[in-house]
Amino acid sequence: MRVWLKTFNIVLIFGAGFLFGYNAAPRQRAGEEIVAVTLENDAGKSIRELRIIHDHGSAEAKNIAPGEAPVLKFYAPRETSYHLELTFEDGKFMEAGPRQALPGLQVTETIKDEEISYSVENRKK
Numbered sequence: 001m002r003v004w005l006k007t008f009n010i011v012l013i014f015g016a017g018f019l020f021g022y023n024a025a026p027r028q029r030a031g032e033e034i035v036a037v038t039l040e041n042d043a044g045k046s047i048r049e050l051r052i053i054h055d056h057g058s059a060e061a062k063n064i065a066p067g068e069a070p071v072l073k074f075y076a077p078r079e080t081s082y083h084l085e086l087t088f089e090d091g092k093f094m095e096a097g098p099r100q101a102l103p104g105l106q107v108t109e110t111i112k113d114e115e116i117s118y119s120v121e122n123r124k125k
Helices: 004-023
Strands: 034-041 047-054 057-064 071-075 080-088 093-101 105-110 116-122
Touching: 034 047, 034 080, 047 071, 047 105, 057 071, 093 105, 093 116
Parallel strands: 034 105
Antiparallel strands: 034 071, 047 057, 047 080, 080 093, 105 116
């Protein structure tokens, strides 16, 4: 009887500790660990290939026509950095960065013939 009572108390203590730790731990809502990058092609020519290289890998888009604005999303559990590389249809290569990004942000990269600019907006409004 005493062994069963000791075992029950140990399980109860560990169970209570687990539940307390689980509820006390900070948790993010689904999707908050994603950075979304809108790629606005304001250049007068198509982009053959565009790559975003970030701390956890890379994301790419191909054949972006003038005026299109695809969105690339990548995983970022905390503050991260990235840079982008692109090649236009005529073979011209451009790159930008490094850029800083936080989870939950909406970044817009505006691509023109001679420059790439960016702006950042919080999606958690």
